[in-house]
Amino acid sequence: MSFSRHHLLGMKGLTREEIEVILTTAESLKEISFRDIKKVPTLRGRTVVNFFYEASTRTRTSFEIAAKRLSADTVSLSASTSSLVKGETLIDTAKNLEAMNPDVLVIRHPMGGAPHLLSRFIRASVINAGDGLHEHPTQALLDMMTMREKKGTLQGLQVLIVGDLTHSRVARSNIIGLKTMGARVMAAGPPTMLPPHLEAYGVEVGYRLEEFIPRADVIMMLRLQLERQQQMLFPSLREYSRFFGLQPGNLKKAKKDVIIMHPGPLNRGVEIHPEVADGPYSVILDQVTNGVAVRMALLYLLLGGEKK
Amino acid sequence: MSFSRHHLLGMKGLTREEIEVILTTAESLKEISFRDIKKVPTLRGRTVVNFFYEASTRTRTSFEIAAKRLSADTVSLSASTSSLVKGETLIDTAKNLEAMNPDVLVIRHPMGGAPHLLSRFIRASVINAGDGLHEHPTQALLDMMTMREKKGTLQGLQVLIVGDLTHSRVARSNIIGLKTMGARVMAAGPPTMLPPHLEAYGVEVGYRLEEFIPRADVIMMLRLQLERQQQMLFPSLREYSRFFGLQPGNLKKAKKDVIIMHPGPLNRGVEIHPEVADGPYSVILDQVTNGVAVRMALLYLLLGGEKK
Amino acid sequence: MSFSRHHLLGMKGLTREEIEVILTTAESLKEISFRDIKKVPTLRGRTVVNFFYEASTRTRTSFEIAAKRLSADTVSLSASTSSLVKGETLIDTAKNLEAMNPDVLVIRHPMGGAPHLLSRFIRASVINAGDGLHEHPTQALLDMMTMREKKGTLQGLQVLIVGDLTHSRVARSNIIGLKTMGARVMAAGPPTMLPPHLEAYGVEVGYRLEEFIPRADVIMMLRLQLERQQQMLFPSLREYSRFFGLQPGNLKKAKKDVIIMHPGPLNRGVEIHPEVADGPYSVILDQVTNGVAVRMALLYLLLGGEKK
Numbered sequence: 046m047s048f049s050r051h052h053l054l055g056m057k058g059l060t061r062e063e064i065e066v067i068l069t070t071a072e073s074l075k076e077i078s079f080r081d082i083k084k085v086p087t088l089r090g091r092t093v094v095n096f097f098y099e100a101s102t103r104t105r106t107s108f109e110i111a112a113k114r115l116s117a118d119t120v121s122l123s124a125s126t127s128s129l130v131k132g133e134t135l136i137d138t139a140k141n142l143e144a145m146n147p148d149v150l151v152i153r154h155p156m157g158g159a160p161h162l163l164s165r166f167i168r169a170s171v172i173n174a175g176d177g178l179h180e181h182p183t184q185a186l187l188d189m190m191t192m193r194e195k196k197g198t199l200q201g202l203q204v205l206i207v208g209d210l211t212h213s214r215v216a217r218s219n220i221i222g223l224k225t226m227g228a229r230v231m232a233a234g235p236p237t238m239l240p241p242h243l244e245a246y247g248v249e250v251g252y253r254l255e256e257f258i259p260r261a262d263v264i265m266m267l268r269l270q271l272e273r274q275q276q277m278l279f280p281s282l283r284e285y286s287r288f289f290g291l292q293p294g295n296l297k298k299a300k301k302d303v304i305i306m307h308p309g310p311l312n313r314g315v316e317i318h319p320e321v322a323d324g325p326y327s328v329i330l331d332q333v334t335n336g337v338a339v340r341m342a343l344l345y346l347l348l349g350g351e352k353k
Numbered sequence: 354m355s356f357s358r359h360h361l362l363g364m365k366g367l368t369r370e371e372i373e374v375i376l377t378t379a380e381s382l383k384e385i386s387f388r389d390i391k392k393v394p395t396l397r398g399r400t401v402v403n404f405f406y407e408a409s410t411r412t413r414t415s416f417e418i419a420a421k422r423l424s425a426d427t428v429s430l431s432a433s434t435s436s437l438v439k440g441e442t443l444i445d446t447a448k449n450l451e452a453m454n455p456d457v458l459v460i461r462h463p464m465g466g467a468p469h470l471l472s473r474f475i476r477a478s479v480i481n482a483g484d485g486l487h488e489h490p491t492q493a494l495l496d497m498m499t500m501r502e503k504k505g506t507l508q509g510l511q512v513l514i515v516g517d518l519t520h521s522r523v524a525r526s527n528i529i530g531l532k533t534m535g536a537r538v539m540a541a542g543p544p545t546m547l548p549p550h551l552e553a554y555g556v557e558v559g560y561r562l563e564e565f566i567p568r569a570d571v572i573m574m575l576r577l578q579l580e581r582q583q584q585m586l587f588p589s590l591r592e593y594s595r596f597f598g599l600q601p602g603n604l605k606k607a608k609k610d611v612i613i614m615h616p617g618p619l620n621r622g623v624e625i626h627p628e629v630a631d632g633p634y635s636v637i638l639d640q641v642t643n644g645v646a647v648r649m650a651l652l653y654l655l656l657g658g659e660k661k
Numbered sequence: 662m663s664f665s666r667h668h669l670l671g672m673k674g675l676t677r678e679e680i681e682v683i684l685t686t687a688e689s690l691k692e693i694s695f696r697d698i699k700k701v702p703t704l705r706g707r708t709v710v711n712f713f714y715e716a717s718t719r720t721r722t723s724f725e726i727a728a729k730r731l732s733a734d735t736v737s738l739s740a741s742t743s744s745l746v747k748g749e750t751l752i753d754t755a756k757n758l759e760a761m762n763p764d765v766l767v768i769r770h771p772m773g774g775a776p777h778l779l780s781r782f783i784r785a786s787v788i789n790a791g792d793g794l795h796e797h798p799t800q801a802l803l804d805m806m807t808m809r810e811k812k813g814t815l816q817g818l819q820v821l822i823v824g825d826l827t828h829s830r831v832a833r834s835n836i837i838g839l840k841t842m843g844a845r846v847m848a849a850g851p852p853t854m855l856p857p858h859l860e861a862y863g864v865e866v867g868y869r870l871e872e873f874i875p876r877a878d879v880i881m882m883l884r885l886q887l888e889r890q891q892q893m894l895f896p897s898l899r900e901y902s903r904f905f906g907l908q909p910g911n912l913k914k915a916k917k918d919v920i921i922m923h924p925g926p927l928n929r930g931v932e933i934h935p936e937v938a939d940g941p942y943s944v945i946l947d948q949v950t951n952g953v954a955v956r957m958a959l960l961y962l963l964l965g966g967e968k969k
Contacts, residue, residue, distance in 0.1 A: 078454040082398030084426070090698030092726060103449050106428055110400060110453050113426040118700070118729040120722055132887070133926035141719050141925060144949035145726050146694040271440070309449060310441035333452035386762040390706030392734070411757050414736055418708060418761050421734040579748070617757060618749035641760035 048346045052164045052171045055180035056222040064226060068190050071335065071342035077114055078337055088117040091148040091348060095121040096139075097174070098154045103309060103333065104174050104183070108151050111340035117148070139163045148348055152176075170347040178212055183343065184308055185218035187336040189226065191328055192263055194335070195304050199226035205257045206230065207289055208267030208316055209238040209278065215308045216267055220246055231257045234289055237278040254289055259298050265306040266291050269316045286315050293320045304328045356654040360472045360479045363488035364530040372534060376498050379643065379650035385422055386645055396425035399656060400455040403429040404447075405482070406462045411617060411641060412482050412491070416459050419648035425456070447471045456656055460484075478655040486520055491651065492616055493526035495644040497534065499636055500571055502643070503612050507534035513565045514538065515597055516575030516624055517546040517586065523616045524575055528554055539565045542597055545586040562597055567606050573614040574599050577624045594623050601628045612636045664962040668780045668787045671796035672838040680842060684806050687951065687958035693730055694953055704733040707964060708763040711737040712755075713790070714770045719925060719949065720790050720799070724767050727956035733764070755779045764964055768792075786963040794828055799959065800924055801834035803952040805842065807944055808879055810951070811920050815842035821873045822846065823905055824883030824932055825854040825894065831924045832883055836862055847873045850905055853894040870905055875914050881922040882907050885932045902931050909936045920944045 048066045056064075077083055093112040097105050105121060112119045122142075133141075135154070142150060143166075151172045152160050157179030164171040175181040193199055204223055210216045210232050223230050224247055231249045232239055233256075243250050251257055258264070269285060279285045291305065305317075305326045313319045322329060356374045364372075385391055401420040405413050413429065420427045430450075441449075443462070450458060457478045460468050465487030472479040483489040501507055512531055518524045518540050531538050532555055539557045540547055541564075551558050559565055566572070577593060587593045599613065613625075613634045621627045630637060664682045672680075693699055709728040713721050721737060728735045738758075749757075751770070758766060759782075767788045768776050773795030780787040791797040809815055820839055826832045826848050839846050840863055847865045848855055849872075859866050867873055874880070885901060895901045907921065921933075921942045929935045938945060 080398070083400060083454065084398035090696070090700035092699060092729070094722075102430060102446065106402075106430065106450065107453060109428050110426075110455075113400070113428075118726075120725050120729075122718060122722065132928065134929065137925070137927055137929070138718065140946060141949050142722065144946040145723060145953050146699065146950070147726075309445070311445055312440065313442065313445070330448060330452040333449050334454065337453050388706070391708060391762065392706035410738060410754065414710070414738060414758065415761060417736050418734075418763075421708070421736075617753070619753055620748065621750065621753075638756060638760040641757050642762065645761050 051347065052160075053182055053343055053347060054161050054164060054171065054173050056182045056185050056218045056225070057180070059222070059225065061225055061227075064186070064189070064222060067186055067339065067342050067346065068193055070346060071186070071190050071338040072194070074341045074345065075335065075338035077341070078334070083114050084116060085114070086116045087345060088112070088115040088348060091117040092146065093117045093119045093149045093151065093344065094142055094147040095119060096142065096150055096152045097121070097123050098152075099175065101153060101174075103336070104153065107333070107336045108174065108340050111337050112344060114337070115341055115344055117344065120147075135159060136162065136166055139167055143167050143169055149344060172343060172347070175214055177214070178217075179214055180218045181214040182218050182222075183336070183339055184215050185222045186343075187332055187339040188219055188265065188306060188308070189222055190335045190339055191306065191332050192304070194331070195328060196262060199223065199228045202228040202262050203260050204228050204230050204263040204265060205233060205261035206265045206267065207233045207254060207291065208269060210234055210243065210267070211238050211240045212270060213267050219265065220248060231261065233257055235279050235285070254291075254295065255298065258295055259300070261303060262300060263304050263306060264291065264299070266317050268308060268310065269312055271312065271315075282315055290314075290316050290318060291321050292318045293324070296321065296326065299326075306332060309333070359655065360468075361490055361651055361655065362469050362472060362479065362481050364490045364493050364526045364533070365488070367530070367533065369533055369535075372494070372497070372530060375494055375647065375650050375654065376501055378654060379494070379498050379646040380502070382649045382653065383643065383646035385649070386642070391422050392424060393422070394424045395653060396420070396423040396656060399425040399457070400453075401425045401427045401457045401459065401652065402450055402455040403427060403459045403482075404450065404461075405429070405431050406460075407483065409461060409482075411644070412461065415641070415644045416482065416648050419645050420652060422645070423649055423652055425652065428455075443467060444470065444474055447475055451475045451477055457652060480651060480655070483522055485522070486525075487522055488526045489522040490526050490530075491644070491647055492523050493530045494651075495640055495647040496527055496573065496614060496616070497530055498643045498647055499614065499640050500612070502639070503636060504570060507531065507536045510536040510570050511568050512536050512538050512571040512573060513541060513569035514573045514575065515541045515562060515599070516577060518542060518551065518575070519546050519548045520578060521575050527573065528556060539569065541565055543587050543593070562599075562603065563606070566603055567608070569611060570608060571612050571614060572599065572607070574625050576616060576618065577620055579620065579623075590623055598622075598624050598626060599629050600626045601632070604629065604634065607634075614640060617641070667963065668776075669798055669959055669963065670777050670780055670787065670789050672798045672801050672834045672841070673796065675838070675841065677841055677843075680802070680805070680838060683802055683955065683958050683962065684809055686962060687802070687806050687954040688810070690957045690961065691951070691954035693957070694950070699730050700732060701730070702732045703961060704728070704731040704964060707733040707765070708761075709733045709735045709765045709767065709960065710758055710763040711735060711767045711790075712758065712769075713737070713739050714768075715791070717769060717790075719952070720769065723949070723952045724790065724956050727953050728960060730953070731957055731960055733960065736763075751775060752778065752782055755783055759783045759785055765960060788959060788963070791830055793830070794833075795830055796834045797830040798834050798838075799952070799955055800831050801838045802959075803948055803955040804835055804881065804922060804924070805838055806951045806955055807922065807948050808920070810947070811944060812878060815839065815844045818844040818878050819876050820844050820846050820879040820881060821849065821877035822881045822883065823849045823870060823907070824885060826850055826859065826883070827854050827856045828886060829883050835881065836864060847877065849873055851895050851901070870907075870911065871914070874911055875916070877919060878916060879920050879922060880907065880915070882933050884924060884926065885928055887928065887931075898931055906930075906932050906934060907937050908934045909940070912937065912942065915942075922948060925949070
C-alpha cells in the first residue's frame with residue numbers, strides 16, 4: 046500500500062486504495078491515544094500550522110492533539126487574534142506562513158475552494174479542515190473509519206444521511222467518499238434542504254425519514270444550522286424535530302445493529318433526541334476519538350512518514 | 354504519604370493529610386522553576402486541556418507553564434475562540450474533549466459546580482480553576498503554600514481576610530482549607546460584603562479592619578470587583594478604600610513579621626495602597642511563583658506521578 | 662565576537678559589532694528551518710512568553726516558531742483573551758508573568774516605551790516586538806539580514822524608504838540600524854508623512870519617488886495605514902498610489918539589481934503594484950523567512966546560548 050499525495054483537499058479525487066491506506070493507518074495509530082505515554086517521535090521537528098478562519102473547538106483541538114501525539118510542533122492562528130483583519134489577501138497570508146517553512150498548513154475557511162487555491166501556491170502540505178459549503182474531508186474520513194470499525198466493511202453498507210444536505214460540507218464529503226468505497230447512500234430531509242443534483246451522485250432521495258430507517262445500517266444525523274430558519278427552509282423547530290429529528294420511537298423499526306452518527310455539536314432535542322444521542326446505538330463519541338487517529342494518519346502519510 | 358484522588362474539585366472534602374501531601378510535593382517541585390533547564394520528563398506524553406470559559410491571564414498561564422515544565426502536552430481553549438458559541442451543552446463539549454483522551458481537564462466556568470458536574474461524566478482528571486462564586490482551590494493551595502513557607506506552619510496561624518467575602522471564591526476556598534489545617538480565620542469588610550453564615554464556618558467576623566490587624570499573622574486583601582459598585586454594596590470607592598483598603602498607616606499596629614497577600618489582579622489605591630503592595634511585608638509575587646509549583650504538584654499527584 | 666546584552670529594546674544603542682553578531686548568528690541558524698527535522702535542543706527547558714497587546718499574525722507566529730525550533734517552551738497571551746481587561750497595570754501584569762520564571766518576555770504594546778519600562782522591573786530578557794510608533798527592532802534586523810544576504814554588505818548601501826515615515830516604527834528602527842551600519846538612507850513620501858527631524862538623523866528627504874529610484878540599491882515600501890486617511894494626510898488612495906505607490910513603470914529607471922522590500926501585510930494596488938510585489942526584484946518573502954532566523958538568533962544570544 047502506498048500514498049503519494051502531498052495535499053488533502055477533499056474526498057473528491059481520492060481513490061478507493063488511498064482511502065483504504067488512510068483508514069488502515071488510522072486504525073494502527075489509534076492505540077497510541079490509549080497509552081499512558083501518548084506520544085511517538087515520528088514527526089519530531091516538523092511544524093504544523095492550524096489556520097482557522099472560522100471558530101472551532103473540536104476540529105482544531107483534534108488536529109492539535111494529533112500533531113502533538115506525533116511530536117510535531119504546532120502553531121495555531123485564528124482569524125480573531127491575527128492581523129487577518131488588516132485586509133491582507135488569503136494568498137498573501139498563506140505565502141507569509143509558508144515562508145516560515147511549516148510542513149503542513151491545516152486550513153478552515155468560509156470560502157469554498159480556499160484550500161485548493163492555496164495548494165497551488167504553497168510548498169507545504171495543505172489539509173482542508175472545512176471550506177465553506179464545499180468539503181470537510183477529515184470529518185468524512187473519521188466517519189468512514191467509525192463505520193468500518195463497527196461494521197467491518199464499507200462495501201454495500203447502507204448509509205442514511207438526514208437533514209440539511211444542501212448546506213452541509215460534512216454530507217457532501219461523506220457522499221463522495223462512501224460512493225467511492227461502494228456504500229449505498231440514502232438522504233432524507235425537507236425538500237428545501239435536499240439539493241436537486243443528489244440523485245446524479247447516486248444518492249437515493251426521500252422526504253420521509255421512516256421509509257429509509259428499516260434499511261439503514263448507519264444513520265447519520267446532520268446538525269441543523271439554526272440560523273437557517275430565517276431563510277424559511279422549514280416552518281418551525283418543532284416541525285423539523287417532529288419530522289426529521291431522530292426520536293427513540295424511530296428506532297423501533299431500525300435494524301438491531303444500526304449505528305447512529307452525528308458530526309457535532311449536537312442540538313439536543315432538535316435533530317436528535319437526547320435518549321438517542323446517549324443511547325446504545327450511538328457512536329458519536331467514537332467518531333471524536335477516531336478523529337484524532339485519522340488526523341494523525343494524514344499528517345503521517347502526507348509527510349511521508351519516517352522515510353523522508 | 355499518599356494521595357489517591359482523581360479530581361481536584363474544591364478545598365471542601367480535602368483532608369489535612371491530603372493538603373499536606375499537596376503542599377509538600379509543591380515545595381519539592383518548586384526548585385525546577387529556578388533551574389536553567391526548567392523541565393523534567395515526568396508527564397511526557399500526557400495531555401492537559403485548559404478549558405477557560407472566563408478570561409484569565411495568570412491562572413491559565415500558570416497551568417500551562419506547570420504542565421510544560423513536567424513535559425506534558427497542553428491544549429488551551431477559550432470560550433471566545435471555540436464553538437461554545439454554537440449552543441452545545443457544557444457536558445457535550447466536555448465529553449467531546451474527553452473522547453480525545455486527555456489526561457487532565459482544567460476548567461474555569463462562571464457556573465458554580467460546573468467542575469463537579471463534569472467529574473461525574475469524565476474519566477480524565479478534572480481540576481477546578483475557578484467555578485462561579487463557589488471555589489478556586491488551586492488559589493487557596495498556593496496561598497496556603499505561601500503562608501507555610503513564610504510562617505513554618507498553618508496550625509494556629511491567625512489569618513485576616515478583608516473585603517467582599519460574599520462574592521469571593523478565593524476567600525471561600527481559603528476559609529475551608531485554613532480551617533482544615535487548624536488556622537484561625539478573621540474576616541473584615543462592610544456588612545453588605547460579609548455573608549451571614551461566615552460564623553458558622555468558625556470565622557470571626559468584624560466590620561472594622563483596625564480591630565483585627567494587631568492579631569493577624571497574615572493579611573489577605575481581596576480584589577474589589579469594581580462592577581459591584583452598581584449593586585450599592587458600598588457608598589464609593591473612596592469610602593471603601595478609606596475603611597477597608599490596606600494603607601501604610603494600618604501596618605504600624607501590625608505584627609513585625611506580618612505578611613500581606615492578594616490574589617491579583619490588584620486595584621492599586623483601592624483595596625491596597627501601592628506602598629503596601631510593593632513593600633517589605635508583601636508576598637504577592639511569591640504567591641504567583643508558588644502557583645506554578647502547586648499546579649505542578651496537582652498534575653503530578655492526580656496522574657499518579659511516575660508510578661502509573 | 663560576543664554579545665552581552667540581556668534585553669533587546671530597540672535598534673537605538675546597538676553597536677555595529679552587536680548588530681553584526683546578531684546577523685551572523687541568524688545566518689548560521691537559518692538552515693535549521695530547511696531541514697526535515699527543524700529543531701535543535703539549544704533552549705530546551707527555557708520558557709518564552711509572547712505577550713501581544715496588539716493583534717499580529719506574522720510577528721507572533723515567527724517568534725513562536727523560532728522558540729520551538731530551539732526547543733524552548735512557549736506561552737502566548739493576547740490582550741483579548743487575558744485579564745488585561747480587568748484594569749491591572751502593565752507593570753503588575755509583567756511582574757506576575759515574571760514571577761512564573763520565564764526566560765524571555767516578548768512584548769508588543771501600543772504604548773511607545775512599554776518594553777523599556779518593563780525591562781527595568783523584570784529579570785527575564787525583554788524583546789520589543791513593536792511598541793507604539795516607536796521601534797520594531799526585530800523587523801529592522803530581519804530587513805538588514807535580507808539586505809546583507811542579497812547585497813553582501815550594508816556599508817555604503819543606498820536604501821530608499823517610501824511612505825508614511827511619521828507613523829512607522831519599522832522605518833524608525835531601520836533608519837537607526839542602517840545608519841549604524843554605514844548605509845545611506847533616503848526617504849520619500851508626502852510632506853505630511855515625513856517627520857521634520859529626519860534630516861537630523863542623516864536621512865536625505867524628498868517628496869518625489871522618481872528622483873531617488875535610480876540611486877537606490879534597496880527600495881523599502883511601507884504599509885499605508887488606511888485608517889490614516891481620515892486624518893487627511895493624503896487626498897485619496899488613488900492619488901497616494903499614483904505618486905507613492907511602486908509601479909512596474911518606476912522600475913525601468915531602477916538599478917538592474919535593485920531589491921524591493923515590504924514589512925507586510927501588503928495593500929496590493931495601494932503602496933505596491935501586484936506585479937512588483939510578485940516580481941523578480943521582490944524579496945518580501947525572504948524577509949519573512951529571515952524573520953524566523955533573526956528571532957532564533959536573538960533568543961539564543963539573549964539567553965547566553967549553550968554556555969549558561
